[in-house]
Amino acid sequence: MKSENNKKLTSYGDPGFSEFIRQAFNRHLGFDQEDFKKPVIGICNTKSEINRCHTHIGPLIEAVKKGVLMAGGIPLEFPTISLGEINTSPTTMLYRNLAAMDTEEMIRAQPIDGVVLVGGCDKVTPSQLMGAASADIPSIMITGGPMNNGEYEGRTLGACSDCRFFWQEFRGGSISEQEKDAINKELAPTAGHCMVMGSASTMAVCAEALGMMLPGGAAIPATHNRRLKHAMDTGKKIVELTIKGIKPSQIMTENTFDNAIRALMAVGGSTNAVIHLIAIAGRLGIKLPLERFDQLSRTTPFIANLRPAGKYQMEDFYKAGGAPAVLKELESILNVYELTVTGTTLKENLEGVTVSNVYRDIIYPFEQPLHKEGGIAVLKGNLAPNGAVIKPKAASKELLHHRGRAVVFSSTQELEKLIDDPSLDVQADDILVLQNAGPVGAPGMPEAGMLPIPQSLLKKGVRDMIRISDARMSGTAFGTVILHVAPESAVGGPIGLIKTGDLIEVDVEARRIQLLVSDEELANRKQQWSPPVIAQRGYAHIYQKHVMQADEGCDFDFLLAPQKEKVR
Numbered sequence: 001m002k003s004e005n006n007k008k009l010t011s012y013g014d015p016g017f018s019e020f021i022r023q024a025f026n027r028h029l030g031f032d033q034e035d036f037k038k039p040v041i042g043i044c045n046t047k048s049e050i051n052r053c054h055t056h057i058g059p060l061i062e063a064v065k066k067g068v069l070m071a072g073g074i075p076l077e078f079p080t081i082s083l084g085e086i087n088t089s090p091t092t093m094l095y096r097n098l099a100a101m102d103t104e105e106m107i108r109a110q111p112i113d114g115v116v117l118v119g120g121c122d123k124v125t126p127s128q129l130m131g132a133a134s135a136d137i138p139s140i141m142i143t144g145g146p147m148n149n150g151e152y153e154g155r156t157l158g159a160c161s162d163c164r165f166f167w168q169e170f171r172g173g174s175i176s177e178q179e180k181d182a183i184n185k186e187l188a189p190t191a192g193h194c195m196v197m198g199s200a201s202t203m204a205v206c207a208e209a210l211g212m213m214l215p216g217g218a219a220i221p222a223t224h225n226r227r228l229k230h231a232m233d234t235g236k237k238i239v240e241l242t243i244k245g246i247k248p249s250q251i252m253t254e255n256t257f258d259n260a261i262r263a264l265m266a267v268g269g270s271t272n273a274v275i276h277l278i279a280i281a282g283r284l285g286i287k288l289p290l291e292r293f294d295q296l297s298r299t300t301p302f303i304a305n306l307r308p309a310g311k312y313q314m315e316d317f318y319k320a321g322g323a324p325a326v327l328k329e330l331e332s333i334l335n336v337y338e339l340t341v342t343g344t345t346l347k348e349n350l351e352g353v354t355v356s357n358v359y360r361d362i363i364y365p366f367e368q369p370l371h372k373e374g375g376i377a378v379l380k381g382n383l384a385p386n387g388a389v390i391k392p393k394a395a396s397k398e399l400l401h402h403r404g405r406a407v408v409f410s411s412t413q414e415l416e417k418l419i420d421d422p423s424l425d426v427q428a429d430d431i432l433v434l435q436n437a438g439p440v441g442a443p444g445m446p447e448a449g450m451l452p453i454p455q456s457l458l459k460k461g462v463r464d465m466i467r468i469s470d471a472r473m474s475g476t477a478f479g480t481v482i483l484h485v486a487p488e489s490a491v492g493g494p495i496g497l498i499k500t501g502d503l504i505e506v507d508v509e510a511r512r513i514q515l516l517v518s519d520e521e522l523a524n525r526k527q528q529w530s531p532p533v534i535a536q537r538g539y540a541h542i543y544q545k546h547v548m549q550a551d552e553g554c555d556f557d558f559l560l561a562p563q564k565e566k567v568r
């Protein structure tokens, strides 16, 4: 059975010739034209030697192909932009939308009936889901999987939480140059993406909760043989899904986005997932206001004890049952009658899933959670009229309600220059503020939100302070860090009007963030403010002209689908 999509023909103004030339050119892999009457499955992948999170996905692609062939389809792999956080400047977030456009357009342009999305690093997963949502042909996601745990002198290491932790300790003088170098060798010991519940792991869990990945796929370590089996199963399943014509728009619904948000809250996942889920939903005409995240966070127990907000890592999470075990615990508050890429409902997928008591310190029971509420809170106030986010469980309890003096850095460049300057007037109870690091300002909203603690304070033993910015932070980062302040400085948001010495009050329980400066004074400052000059050419120009704010998902305004009628 064929879908309409495969009937697409290159436009020469002569369909007969288009068919003729296609037949000739499609013989290069040894297939006969008769073979192309079978479901043609694109394997959209981001293999790259520069992006280490995707270096190892070749064997997974081969396993997907085997699965497709076994199920009677024709697999054809094709590359799209590959993004890896560590080697991409200034940040992969700048290119997420470009990757999403690449994915969407290549799915649309090529004569494929279904597609398997093979990615992994943290901006690739959302970009592929955004592209697949817009292209809307049968699609299944599979990621490269997390690294195995690292270890140094009996202590488990996790990228990149420990990259940050030990670098801070080195700057504070508590570990030597030698120790720092020895630890460096063990931080990323195997193939795979970061192995704490950072953005990559979080987005993989969200993909499962959305129904776009076969059950269990998020947590299987990159090096485990189960991942190849999972890839092969994905290959078989996409053929079935294609024959049935089940599309992403039937799977990613308002209800499954709620499931994904609950999963995000239950695993203490990355704040970046808030932006990405809003962006994916926007491609389907579904609006996810920040309030929805806060509402679901307050009613979802935090049950997965995973770093950076908890104790364990993805390898342990896999043994404890991974995302299916979490979803099983949450079953009573999920929309379980939604369709998934298995072709069956979440309810059916969860039949028979159990959590062994052996692993109860990793995945807690719904009734006795690690924390009563989920992992992310949304703050609002005159400093962030359209919202900001914080991970309270990765923060210092005593700072969750705090009033302090602002110490302001007007850009990442200024931060870099001044943070360790011995003449910087900064105290432990001050609040560090970073401006102009948002989507338009930076541009691309880099992961600069976990501002370094000034070295002068590190040496006095200070390890956390409130930090506020319109930037993001890595999902692997930690501390009392308030992010995604909207509107951002570069579009005239109040965060850009803060001056060193202003008082700021944060009250996470009350979900408030206030700049204690009069409206009159803020209006005066706004009069003096002028917008930054944006890039005049290339992708940066498109980006700065069209990117939306953090609370809107940072997608381009021209890529949104028309909004759907509210069903909730």
Ligand code: FES
Pocket (backbone or CB within 6 Å): 053, 084, 085, 086, 120, 121, 122, 160, 193, 194, 198, 200
């Ligand atoms: Fe790719 Fe951490 S750098 S997931």
